[in-house]
Amino acid sequence: MDNGYNDTPxxxxxxxxxxxxxxxxxxxxxxxxPEEISSYKSTLLVxxxxxxxxxxxxxxxxxxxxxxxxxGISFKDPERIGSELAGAILVAMTLPGFQRLLRHIxxxxxxxxxxxxxxxxxxxxxxxxxxxxxxxxxIHMGIKAGLAIVDNDPDKVKYAMFLGNFMAFFAAxxxxxxxxxxxxxxxxVAQAGGPFPGNAIDAVKAFGHHWIDMDILxxxxxxxxxxWGCYEVYGGGLPLLANGAVGMEVALAGGLWIFVxxxxxxxxxxxxxxxxxxxxxxxxxxx
Numbered sequence: 001m002d003n004g005y006n007d008t009p010x011x012x013x014x015x016x017x018x019x020x021x022x023x024x025x026x027x028x029x030x031x032x033x034p035e036e037i038s039s040y041k042s043t044l045l046v047x048x049x050x051x052x053x054x055x056x057x058x059x060x061x062x063x064x065x066x067x068x069x070x071x072g073i074s075f076k077d078p079e080r081i082g083s084e085l086a087g088a089i090l091v092a093m094t095l096p097g098f099q100r101l102l103r104h105i106x107x108x109x110x111x112x113x114x115x116x117x118x119x120x121x122x123x124x125x126x127x128x129x130x131x132x133x134x135x136x137x138x139i140h141m142g143i144k145a146g147l148a149i150v151d152n153d154p155d156k157v158k159y160a161m162f163l164g165n166f167m168a169f170f171a172a173x174x175x176x177x178x179x180x181x182x183x184x185x186x187x188x189v190a191q192a193g194g195p196f197p198g199n200a201i202d203a204v205k206a207f208g209h210h211w212i213d214m215d216i217l218x219x220x221x222x223x224x225x226x227x228w229g230c231y232e233v234y235g236g237g238l239p240l241l242a243n244g245a246v247g248m249e250v251a252l253a254g255g256l257w258i259f260v261x262x263x264x265x266x267x268x269x270x271x272x273x274x275x276x277x278x279x280x281x282x283x284x285x286x287x
Contacts, residue, residue, distance in 0.1 A: 046187065048113060050173035050177065054169040057172070062162040063087075064090065080232075088229030091225075092228060115181075115185040127183050133257045135176065136253065136256035136261065139172060140256050141171075144164075147160070219270050227259065227266070
């Protein structure tokens with residue numbers, strides 16, 4: 001159904017696959033020739049990709065942390081478990097829409113980075129795991145940087161967490177780009193989506209459809225909710241099992257490695273499933 005806007009959201013795969021392919025809903029768009037870009041524009045796209053990554057996940061991680069911290073510091077406290085779930089639901093419901101808006105702005109300006117090229121699945125999974133570990137470590141260091149900025153003052157730390165998270169995910173975005181280029185993918189300008197609705201009512205309808213779409217619910221929001229919610233287990237639970245300050249640091253970093261690597265691999269496969277579903281629907285006689 002054409003409502004004047006590309007209703008198929010960009011797939012999320014730990015922030016990498018989300019920017020590698022045109023939206024599956026516009027099948028005719030996939031045959032378009034990617035724009036050849038100069039070295040200057042290529043450098044600009046690299047920076048913008050990382051900035052987008054930092055803004056998207058830095059903002060969401062900050063909001064998530066603020067909500068989950070409302071339940072206190074004990075990961076065994078039912079109130080903390082409840083705040084973890086609340087934070088996970090909030091991020092799962094808002095992140096896909098926030099990403100869609102950021103991508104739309106960059107696509108309209110022809111400054112949205114994408115990676116093209118098929119690669120061996122084994123190499124791709126190895127890249128996802130390794131860049132996930134490195135990205136998780138960058139997030140760990142970003143958290144430490146945010147704490148250091150305010151000298152670990154508990155009254156000020158919430159104001160510094162966005163800066164720390166932005167720096168962390170900006171670095172993670174650069175790591176993702178390096179990983180994609182290392183396995184042979186080429187940086188191009190993403191194909192623009194459909195035109196933005198011409199009036200406020202149509203815009204509300206387009207974004208409303210995005211919020212109630214079952215594919216988005218099943219393939220994006222539920223998976224996001226699972227991963228952000230489970231961090232209470234592997235982010236909060238692992239340090240409780242660690243001995244000493246060094247062990248706790250390793251456990252915290254390990255939880256982030258699991259978080260990022262797991263995200264990337266899981267969204268890779270749900271992206272494949274969603275693409276198959278879209279192609280099956282397109283080939284169906286009912287269409």
